[in-house]
Amino acid sequence: MALIVQKFGGSSVGDADKIKHVAKRVIETQKAGNQVVVVVSAMGDTTDELLDLANSVAEDPYKSPRELDMLLTSGERISMSLLAIAINALGAKSQSFTGSQAGIVTDSVHGNARIAEVTPERIRESVDAGNIAIVAGFQGFNRETKDITTLGRGGSDTTAVALAAGLDADLCEIYSDVDGVYTSDPRVIKGAKKLDAIDVESMLELAAAGAKILHIRAVEFARRHNVDLRVRSTFSTDPGTIVYSGKxxxxxxxxxxxxxxxxxxxxxxxxxxxxxxxxxxxxxxxxxxxxxxxxxxxxxxxxxxxxxxxxxxxxxxxxxxxxxxxxxxxxxxxxxxxxxxxxxxxxxxxxxxxxxxxxxxxxxxxxxxxxxxxxxxxxxxxxxxxxxxxxxxxxxxxxxxxxxxxxxxxxxxxxxxxxxxxxxxx
Amino acid sequence: MALIVQKFGGSSVGDADKIKHVAKRVIETQKAGNQVVVVVSAMGDTTDELLDLANSVAEDPYKSPRELDMLLTSGERISMSLLAIAINALGAKSQSFTGSQAGIVTDSVHGNARIAEVTPERIRESVDAGNIAIVAGFQGFNRETKDITTLGRGGSDTTAVALAAGLDADLCEIYSDVDGVYTSDPRVIKGAKKLDAIDVESMLELAAAGAKILHIRAVEFARRHNVDLRVRSTFSTDPGTIVYSGKxxxxxxxxxxxxxxxxxxxxxxxxxxxxxxxxxxxxxxxxxxxxxxxxxxxxxxxxxxxxxxxxxxxxxxxxxxxxxxxxxxxxxxxxxxxxxxxxxxxxxxxxxxxxxxxxxxxxxxxxxxxxxxxxxxxxxxxxxxxxxxxxxxxxxxxxxxxxxxxxxxxxxxxxxxxxxxxxxxx
Missing domain, CATH: 3.30.2130.10 (VC0802-like)
Known part of the structure; x- marks a missing residue:
């Protein structure tokens, strides 16, 4: 049985209908005979709305980095529990986990923490018990202080890749509203074509050169830990693009x-x-x-x-x-x-x-x-x-x-x- | 130095201005020479909005009680971190803590958990270091499964009283939009008068008889652990009503x-x-x-x-x-x-x-x-x-x-x- 990590971005879980759609997709992956771990971002604009709230109670909320991280992590807490509820309602079994419950151990840099270690025992137990495990992206915890941290830009992609590495997953799928990696930006170049596959080092250079499809931190993590990625769309069945570094x-x-x-x-x-x-x-x-x-x-x-x-x-x-x-x-x-x-x-x-x-x-x-x-x-x-x-x-x-x-x-x-x-x- | 636990309900932290108002009040209490622990509910209608979301992804979200608790606890996570950010912005020091970080240990009954034990070491350390400690009401965790639980109706009042008991606080103040306990419902009886004091057993009978000012579970907890309560308004300086069982x-x-x-x-x-x-x-x-x-x-x-x-x-x-x-x-x-x-x-x-x-x-x-x-x-x-x-x-x-x-x-x-x-x- 293969273990697949699937990451869904904010636009993929932007409202109730989209969450139900993702629930169905995830269940299909499990029914096809896989163990499934799902990483989610916050719904749509939730993070920006939380930041607006913070700005409305303080001139500079970044002066409270510990508290700001606590605030922002509630966005993923909402999307992950809703997705688990939706999956359960469709008759499959699901449990949701915060970053700390999932064993995402980070350093102490609030707002831009680096993942130091992944200890995903609870996730392993949950999927072994037949659950689809949902994990909050973008967050972890500092083991020394027990404080909640966030990973900064590209954080949910990085969570997914780190979990895939920690669980020795067979594949890490990154879902968004784009159906793969293109030879160039299709808004500029009408003839840009989707790649079936790209090696991780080229992907890293493309990300560094301005392609926004994958965050450079996540690609770097995938390269270092030999995690194969598949970039694909939440809203189509197109197989997307494989970003290979491993098998x-x-x-x-x-x-x-x-x-x-x-x-x-x-x-x-x-x-x-x-x-x-x-x-x-x-x-x-x-x-x-x-x-x-x-x-x-x-x-x-x-x-x-x-x-x-x-x-x-x-x-x-x-x-x-x-x-x-x-x-x-x-x-x-x-x-x-x-x-x-x-x-x-x-x-x-x-x-x-x-x-x-x-x-x-x-x-x-x-x-x-x-x-x-x-x-x-x-x-x-x-x-x-x-x-x-x-x-x-x-x-x-x-x-x-x-x-x-x-x-x-x-x-x-x-x-x-x-x-x-x-x-x-x- | 006295240790005071103050609980602010959802209407007291309903928007950014109210949160800033509460921040000022709390700082005043600290400046008067007290250690202060604050328990907050979710902002205004947040809990109902989260329930609406759950109902929009599942016919019966109560079939996922573990996940529903995870979802609902994000409401207090938002209000507590915003209050801490607001306090820090006013020049005082504050840290916010989830129920589990605050050591609120419960049984395993999702949606209506009972507090089994309070181990508030982190809260003690935080206030001893000069912080105003903000704690999420209404929530705790099950130590065996490490799952997040909610306490059901009256949960935030109960959190405040349990923390006051666990910290051996000198007083537990329950703030809402009502300025105390009245001899009857002033909407029905124009001459109803505010009581300066009431014994905890009479308060318990009043709560059981339908008075909504304090939740019966919280009053029962106060009676059992000899915690003195003060019921007062967030929006006035009226001393409110003492509900005495202790000193x-x-x-x-x-x-x-x-x-x-x-x-x-x-x-x-x-x-x-x-x-x-x-x-x-x-x-x-x-x-x-x-x-x-x-x-x-x-x-x-x-x-x-x-x-x-x-x-x-x-x-x-x-x-x-x-x-x-x-x-x-x-x-x-x-x-x-x-x-x-x-x-x-x-x-x-x-x-x-x-x-x-x-x-x-x-x-x-x-x-x-x-x-x-x-x-x-x-x-x-x-x-x-x-x-x-x-x-x-x-x-x-x-x-x-x-x-x-x-x-x-x-x-x-x-x-x-x-x-x-x-x-x-x-």
């Missing part, structure tokens, strides 16, 4: 290019005329890290100058738009000590990434990409590469056209119309 | 009559012509108990009949109106075995009770009462008495007039206009 990928050939991702949420920061002496880059990025910003691409161009002692270079990097202000302030405050000339900030950029595990062994990928971009008349402002990814920065009004050109150049276009992407829940 | 009552003189209670929620059931042989009454009431009905008053009149072997009697009792149907069905099904002639059911009755611990030592109370009723032209259908209570059943259209007559006869009328009663939360 499912054995013997599969890796695609040269799996997908083309677009990210318009980044800012480009250029630090101009910084002295080209050892340690300056380290000093610069330490400063940015201390400001709490997450840096993505980094590019340094060739130093210029008449001799070694007065050579300067420009260092560019990208960071999320939401962090532009604090990065700019940190740089300004350190202008004297870093010794750079000026900072140029450009928020009107787009990032285009081409991802594929097959790049490792296939040459000519970058040549194909840059030829396609040149023919489409796209101006490239920055380039950065990893072993299985090539990313370029263009102006934000050119990035969609750039993506279409590259998507076609790699032969990814499909005739079938895609199901439109939407953001996943947490 | 507060030492040396107080007991009133002859503390209050006059009216209950229109009962049905009168008369079982006519039941054989007057030993064991028949036991058989009858076992039958009613097995049907799950709660019997209140019982009256049996003198048997009639020509000789001992064919003597029959009539047995009357009252039960809640909501249970009339099942009682009638149970009696009908056992008509042959019990051997009675017929059943008469009257839903148009009212119960009037006069309660006072001083009745024990003062004679003439019943004489005064029946004289007042006779002068007001009230027809009495049933009478039952305890050591400190006299109850009569009248027709429902006469019970208000009966209450006014008796209230006046015992000199309870006041010139001050009362704050109108309302039902308390759970």
């Amino acid at each position: 499912a990928g054995a013997g599969m050939e890796e695609s040269v290019v799996s997908g083309v991702a677009i990210d318009k949420g980044q800012t480009k920061v250029m630090v101009i005329g910084i002295p080209d002496v050892p340690g300056k880059a380290a000093e610069l990025f330490q400063l940015v890290a201390d400001a709490g910003a997450n840096i993505d691409m980094i590019v340094q161009n060739t130093p210029t100058g008449s001799d070694v002692t007065d050579r300067v270079s420009d260092i560019g990097f990208t960071c999320p738009k939401s962090e532009t202000k604090k990065v700019a302030a940190a740089l300004e405050s350190a202008k004297a000590s870093l010794g750079f000339r000026t900072v140029e900030i450009d928020e009107e950029i787009g990032k285009l990434s081409v991802v594929g595990a097959g790049m490792r062994t296939h040459s000519g990928v970058s040549a194909t990409m840059f030829r396609a971009l040149a023919e489409a008349g796209i101006n490239i402002e920055m380039i950065s590469t990893s072993e299985i990814r090539i990313s370029v920065i263009t102006s934000d009004d050119q990035v969609d056209a750039a993506a279409r050109a590259v998507h076609t150049a790699f032969g990814l276009d499909s005739d079938v119309e895609a199901v439109v992407y939407a953001g996943t829940g947490r | 507060a009552g030492a040396g107080m003189e007991e009133s002859v009559v503390s209050g006059v209670a009216i209950d229109k929620g009962q049905t009168k059931v008369m079982v006519i012509g039941i054989p007057d042989v030993p064991g028949k009454a036991a058989e009858l009431f076992q039958l009613v108990a097995d049907a799950g009905a709660n019997i209140d008053m019982i009256v049996q009149n003198t048997p009639t009949g020509s000789d001992v072997t064919d003597r029959v009697s009539d047995i009357g009792f009252t039960c809640p109106k909501s249970e009339t149907k099942k009682v009638a069905a149970a009696l009908e099904s056992a008509k042959a075995s019990l051997g009675f002639r017929t059943v008469e059911i009257d839903e148009e009755i009212g119960k009037l009770s006069v309660v006072g611990a001083g009745m024990r030592t003062h004679s003439g109370v019943s004489a005064t009462m029946f004289r007042a009723l006779a002068e007001a032209g009230i027809n009495i259908e049933m009478i039952s008495t305890s050591e400190i209570r006299i109850s009569v059943i009248t027709s429902d259209d006469q019970v208000d007039a009966a209450a006014r007559a008796v209230h006046t006869a015992f000199g309870l009328d006041s010139d001050v206009e009362a704050v109108v009663y309302a039902g308390t939360g759970r």
Whole structure:
């Protein structure tokens, strides 16, 4: 008998009818001869409504992180118990469990806790007794203080993958309103096609490059623990996309290019005329890290100058738009000590990434990409590469056209119309 | 330093402004030099809304009692964390705790669990560290199964009293939208006056007789564990009413009559012509108990009949109106075995009770009462008495007039206009 973990996001359990629909699906999976563990997010906008309540009793509720976590976890408590009630009403057996009851042990960082350990004995007992076990996503507990914690963005996906790892499940299915992983964003590229399978490392790069279908933390967890994922839609029977790292990928050939991702949420920061002496880059990025910003691409161009002692270079990097202000302030405050000339900030950029595990062994990928971009008349402002990814920065009004050109150049276009992407829940 | 437990009902924490108001009150109590533990109910109609949700995913959610308890406890989880956030925002220190974190250990009866033990170590540590500890009312956990339970009607009052007992608190304050215990329902009797104090046994009889200000389970708990209660309003500074069983009552003189209670929620059931042989009454009431009905008053009149072997009697009792149907069905099904002639059911009755611990030592109370009723032209259908209570059943259209007559006869009328009663939360 296989053990399957199924995760349903907030839009999948958004109202009573949807919960009843999920109950039926889950029972079908059990009737097909599987043990089933279900991870749920809070219903629809519940989390935002709880945050609104918190904001209405305090100017800054984030100053009470322990209490805010206690508040937010009630969202999953509602959806999980309703789903269990719905399953029981349909004649199957179900029990619901909070994160702490399910053994999701975390560190002590309220609002963004990391899973330290999973001790899912109660879940194992429950499914062995014939129950469909429902588990609250997004939450855990700190074993030392016995306090409730939340996992932050992407938390429910991570709960599902962690439980699948802890239970040595055969498969972890991530359900949402999207029917799989696409070669690109179907809202931008009409010919984007659904992938039947993608290796976990390419999925990780796609997630990092801006694809919102799976949260990067969950994919990283799946990679580390060899958990096979299946991304599929709650509202169709389409088999979706397998994201393989474990058994499912054995013997599969890796695609040269799996997908083309677009990210318009980044800012480009250029630090101009910084002295080209050892340690300056380290000093610069330490400063940015201390400001709490997450840096993505980094590019340094060739130093210029008449001799070694007065050579300067420009260092560019990208960071999320939401962090532009604090990065700019940190740089300004350190202008004297870093010794750079000026900072140029450009928020009107787009990032285009081409991802594929097959790049490792296939040459000519970058040549194909840059030829396609040149023919489409796209101006490239920055380039950065990893072993299985090539990313370029263009102006934000050119990035969609750039993506279409590259998507076609790699032969990814499909005739079938895609199901439109939407953001996943947490 | 005194330790005070304060309980705020659902109407006291019904919205963000009310929660902020409660936060201020609680902080004032701490600033006055007390340790403070606060028990809260769910906000306003939250519990009913959660029940509506459960009813929308299942025909009979009560078939999933474990899950229903999990669902309903999220209501207090929301109110308690919001109150803690509000208190922290005002500069005091606060932590919130679920029933299980607070050590409320119950039996396994989901939906109507009894508190078996209170182990409030975390609450003690929290208040000793200078926090105002907020505890979710209405809930606990079953130590054997680790499942969450709810305490049923009156649960939050009971949580507060049990915590006060477990913490050996100096006082337990029950806040609602009513400013104390009145001699009668001010909606019926304009002259009803607020009592400064009442002994716990009279309070127990008043609660049993239909006064809704305090739940009978909580009062019973207070009596058994000698916890002094103060009933007061969230929205005024009135000191309210002390319900004494412990230290507060030492040396107080007991009133002859503390209050006059009216209950229109009962049905009168008369079982006519039941054989007057030993064991028949036991058989009858076992039958009613097995049907799950709660019997209140019982009256049996003198048997009639020509000789001992064919003597029959009539047995009357009252039960809640909501249970009339099942009682009638149970009696009908056992008509042959019990051997009675017929059943008469009257839903148009009212119960009037006069309660006072001083009745024990003062004679003439019943004489005064029946004289007042006779002068007001009230027809009495049933009478039952305890050591400190006299109850009569009248027709429902006469019970208000009966209450006014008796209230006046015992000199309870006041010139001050009362704050109108309302039902308390759970």
